[in-house]
Amino acid sequence: MDNVLKEITPKSQDFSQWYVDVIRKADMVDYAPMKGFMVIKPYGYRIWEFIQQALDRRFRETGHENAYFPLLIPESLLLKEAQHIEGFSAEVAWVTQGGQETLAERLAVRPTSETIIGAMYSKWVQSYRDLPLLLNQWANVVRWEKATRPFLRTTEFLWQEGHTVHRTAEEAEQETRQQLAIYREIMEDWLAIPVIQGVKSAGERFAGAVETYTLEALMGDGRALQIATSHFLGQNFAKAFDIQFLDEDGQRKYAWTTSWGSSTRMIGGLIMVHGDDKGLRLPPKVAPLQVVIVPIARGQETARVLAAAGELAKRLAASYRVKLDDRPEHTPGYKFNDWEMRGVPLRIELGPRDLDKGQAVLVRRDTGEKIAVAQTEILTRVGQELDAIQRNLYQQAVEFREKSTRVIETYRQTEEYGYRGFFLADWCSKESCAEQLKAETGLTIRCIPLGSQPTSSHCVVCGQPPDKRVLLARAY
Amino acid sequence: MDNVLKEITPKSQDFSQWYVDVIRKADMVDYAPMKGFMVIKPYGYRIWEFIQQALDRRFRETGHENAYFPLLIPESLLLKEAQHIEGFSAEVAWVTQGGQETLAERLAVRPTSETIIGAMYSKWVQSYRDLPLLLNQWANVVRWEKATRPFLRTTEFLWQEGHTVHRTAEEAEQETRQQLAIYREIMEDWLAIPVIQGVKSAGERFAGAVETYTLEALMGDGRALQIATSHFLGQNFAKAFDIQFLDEDGQRKYAWTTSWGSSTRMIGGLIMVHGDDKGLRLPPKVAPLQVVIVPIARGQETARVLAAAGELAKRLAASYRVKLDDRPEHTPGYKFNDWEMRGVPLRIELGPRDLDKGQAVLVRRDTGEKIAVAQTEILTRVGQELDAIQRNLYQQAVEFREKSTRVIETYRQTEEYGYRGFFLADWCSKESCAEQLKAETGLTIRCIPLGSQPTSSHCVVCGQPPDKRVLLARAY
Ligand SMILES: [Zn+2]
């Protein structure tokens, strides 16, 4: 192993350092000169674009349109929903000067946009005919975080936030769940990340929401990542921002609203679910490069092999995202490690003997399997293998999660597993039990899985009768 | 004419009010509660998405990749390029508080990103092998403007900014011009806006640039709009941010950089070039809706007509962006005005007699022409007419510009044209002449058109021997 890999700490040795090594070495992000800010480099940004495209298409298919709301929000607007501002006040960055003047009212750099959007919706919604109002925005947000980590928690991040208004509670609830289902579909089908769908407990709810739905995924180190959320806001924001409509029956009524979001954090999840000691493993659907061709030739064979590799690259490029790595300054071995580290799903090796046999060798990043394929069949076979890799990464993640999920009777059992993995248990709904759990084990209630029921007669903490089945984990 | 149009001030009467009326009534933007900020509504944002897609594809085809750099820039970085900060200091919004703490160093909300990107490039560029470095970013920027106008000048706007690094001055110059050519292509082929390509005079250059290339378009009121710019930055930013590389010859050298940008301002141009007294006229390539179908039926004919209109909408939707306007609460006449105001390129009217004759009537937004077309030919004909509209809007804009462009000998001649339109004249290159021109007429030097030469023996202001041919106009 040469120096490409020497610089990556093994995942098993120090997961946290491995994560940071991988994203740096794979050229996904870099640190900005200001603490807490990241620069998303092209290799990381391209993944974001693929996720954006997949989500955006589904949002549009379900009747949503994109719009854009201001970055800066007057403090007075932010203060209108009491719970909301309480939840966010510690994290807000404030603009206090514009040009040479000191502002009369400071402006928040949006930590989320419910308030400014609520103010606009109050103007736009007048009649039941204006409903449902289904908008989404792709934007940057800023939250002043103490401890940051690229993609997972950064002062600024990129996300989408959907904000919808409905005539009835039922319709708003249904929207909330529909969007959760879309997130689940993209997480599983595109990012190959299996997720648990659930409802947040009162203590973990979004500030100002009546109900928060969440997707929880299990990372390679046994910690949970909340990977997307969808909030039923009831009439809280409608009342705070006066979003009323004249209904068909001639009555003025408060509307029902929702909001739902997903962010560049998903890329962090992608890395932590699929990566291994060699670096990234990217699901083909979101991989910036799906295939890399490495010619293996020396001396007088070089020209012939390079020509054939160039031909092959051109043929594949019509259907796949392909790169021919013809850098003369690096050995094939270096290139193998380099592209494995960057997670390219499929490598094609092509040498003089392959050419003589009319074949090429495919190497799968997920399994390391080498497959000799006749030149005439490469195009088809590449497609099949990419599909297989996409499925296999998902399957491996499902198996890891199943292996790492334990049903427990008392929270003391979590110690023997090093507090790692998912734990399913019953809970009495008392926040005091949740607090004790967190204080003693670092575990939190990730969600109440959809459709779950208590299966025992005692809360995992206090032993009293439970009324909820919950998913516990240490979380990012 | 009913109330849809009553609310739009005629363009000929008050262009400025017409502009504001159109964007509000056509539902493109709304005003945010904070002065100077706009909300881009779905109908306006969709146009932005089409422009983004067209530009992004061309950037990618020419080897550029997207990345994302931080929104907030430390003051010390902003101060590194002296001319640059001088140009922007009056327009910067400052973040001075994060969470509960007052920041030790205030952070600028990016007015443009040369400085933060320069700081990163200085790390990334080490060897000639790292060059060229060709990145673009889609982002929001904030400039604290006194007077604002939706799309044209707003405190926050959306844009793309390309930032590239090169080994030689020639290569960087070529990049600057190539990107200008891409802007020109998208302006002319997609937005149907004819543009003059030119170089800015020293007094109008981007702060910190060696040369600024610009595209200047003529608006419907005879004023100019600078619609995209591309800057050759020489080694100014490379020196300020220490962007050096080890060249093949073993020498460390400063790199050559460029930046180029275009923004939501283009949408303002689109409106002001093509709009008429009835409202917007959108070129089909960037129109959120290309075709609207208006069924014309009463009483017992209604069901039959609506069914046929629905069928037609479904057939067209496979190839075009179509809407069936079946709102029962509005008359056909109201709908005609409504969609004309929103600039939909083609309307299809369908009534009982049309059905009996096996036809439909197409009505072009650009000419008002009505065309009866056999149902069997509609699909093809719609495509042809949309192409024709795209070309015609461009042609009309070219003709208007030609009609409004005058060659002048002395700047006093501009008075008889009310200082409106493009003026071509010779200039001695003295800033004092440019200042006198501006003070007395409001005209500025928009650019030195590419490839132009002086054709007379006297500067349009002072009468001294000229060395440049220039384009003059009052500008937005
Ligand atoms: Zn309990």
Ligand SMILES: [Zn+2]
């Ligand atoms: Zn002069």
